[in-house]
Amino acid sequence: MTIQTRAYAAPSATGELIPFAFERRDPRPTDVVIDILFCGVCHSDIHSARNEWHGTQYPFVPGHEIVGRVNAVGNQVTKFKTGDLVGIGCLVDSCRNCPSCADGLEQYCDNGFTGTYGGEDKIGGTPHQRTLGGYSDKITVDERFVLRMPENLDPAAAAPLLCAGITTYSPLMHWKVTKGQKVGIIGLGGLGHMGVKFAHAMGAHVVMITTSPEKGADAKKLGADEVLLSKDAAAMKVAQNSFDFLLNTIPVGHDTNPYMGLLKRDATMVVVGAVEPLTHVSGIPFIFRRRSMAGSLIGGLPETQEMLDFCGKHNIVCDIEKIAIQDINKAYERTVKGDVKYRFVIDLATLKKT
Numbered sequence: 318m319t320i321q322t323r324a325y326a327a328p329s330a331t332g333e334l335i336p337f338a339f340e341r342r343d344p345r346p347t348d349v350v351i352d353i354l355f356c357g358v359c360h361s362d363i364h365s366a367r368n369e370w371h372g373t374q375y376p377f378v379p380g381h382e383i384v385g386r387v388n389a390v391g392n393q394v395t396k397f398k399t400g401d402l403v404g405i406g407c408l409v410d411s412c413r414n415c416p417s418c419a420d421g422l423e424q425y426c427d428n429g430f431t432g433t434y435g436g437e438d439k440i441g442g443t444p445h446q447r448t449l450g451g452y453s454d455k456i457t458v459d460e461r462f463v464l465r466m467p468e469n470l471d472p473a474a475a476a477p478l479l480c481a482g483i484t485t486y487s488p489l490m491h492w493k494v495t496k497g498q499k500v501g502i503i504g505l506g507g508l509g510h511m512g513v514k515f516a517h518a519m520g521a522h523v524v525m526i527t528t529s530p531e532k533g534a535d536a537k538k539l540g541a542d543e544v545l546l547s548k549d550a551a552a553m554k555v556a557q558n559s560f561d562f563l564l565n566t567i568p569v570g571h572d573t574n575p576y577m578g579l580l581k582r583d584a585t586m587v588v589v590g591a592v593e594p595l596t597h598v599s600g601i602p603f604i605f606r607r608r609s610m611a612g613s614l615i616g617g618l619p620e621t622q623e624m625l626d627f628c629g630k631h632n633i634v635c636d637i638e639k640i641a642i643q644d645i646n647k648a649y650e651r652t653v654k655g656d657v658k659y660r661f662v663i664d665l666a667t668l669k670k671t
Contacts, residue, residue: 319442325671339443345391345440358645377435406479409448411430467626485589523541526579565589582606642663
């Protein structure tokens with residue numbers, strides 16, 4: 318037996334997303350079955366659906382910012398019960414045995430984690446070789462990879478916390494951003510707006526670094542203390558050697574040198590947005606001030622739960638535009654154009670109208 322599931326899927330790299338029916342596995346003893354309420358639209362969904370990162374297999378169901386309620390649990394599940402509000406992020410499995418998994422850093426699994434969509438399904442129980450994501454009405458996931466959502470948060474606005482939230486929270490915590498530090502958030506999109514909110518909640522002096530005065534004004538509403546226009550050469554020169562930490566959310570390849578020069582001696586810039594080649598990286602900013610540039614990938618399950626609890630305590634959610642699943646193709650086009658503040662979230666109740 319399997320669980321019949323409705324969804325929207327990309328039939329090919331060039332085809333629009335369309336209604337699609339498939340099967341989820343019946344719950345094993347440690348599984349949780351979730352009725353999906355909301356799913357955020359991440360730019361990674363679009364890259365994957367359009368095979369821009371190569372290797373996508375079709376039909377392809379995107380979605381890894383999932384919030385729903387528990388419908389059923391296996392007889393060995395101890396953390397969740399029917400009716401609980403829960404979340405699923407970018408991971409639904411890992412090897413569970415390597416040093417990274419033992420440290421709760423499943424995103425760095427030495428044997429490769431299983432993504433919520435497009436990953437090799439090593440558990441099985443369905444006809445599908447690859448995992449299918451959250452643009453659907455149900456999902457079955459091992460309880461280790463299920464997260465408890467704070468009930469005080471709007472579940473739709475909390476959905477993007479499962480990717481955009483943890484992607485920005487994790488480096489701020491790992492590099493120990495603290496009260497009073499001067500922290501720059503480079504780029505104001507789905508990731509950048511969460512970086513501003515988190516750094517502000519952590520007590521940092523937050524500077525939005527952007528090419529757009531309009532985005533700077535928005536950043537101040539989100540909690541930024543200052544705005545630095547990266548196209549203003551004079552302002553960038555004055556800001557040299559003054560930042561304790563930089564979070565770089567620019568989603569495409571770019572010249573990192575102007576930003577590296579902003580850092581104090583021994584400070585770090587962490588790249589979370591660009592997975593394509595950086596166009597210019599000079600050794601001079603590193604060598605002469607012992608600066609560092611690093612990367613960071615989402616977060617493990619313990620840290621993601623910590624982030625959600627932090628959001629519940631500080632009442633932090635994403636700024637979203639809620640859409641019907643029938644409008645997903647328009648939302649993709651608007652996301653590519655940057656025409657969203659700051660994340661689309663699908664109301665999966667609208668699947669019933671399909």
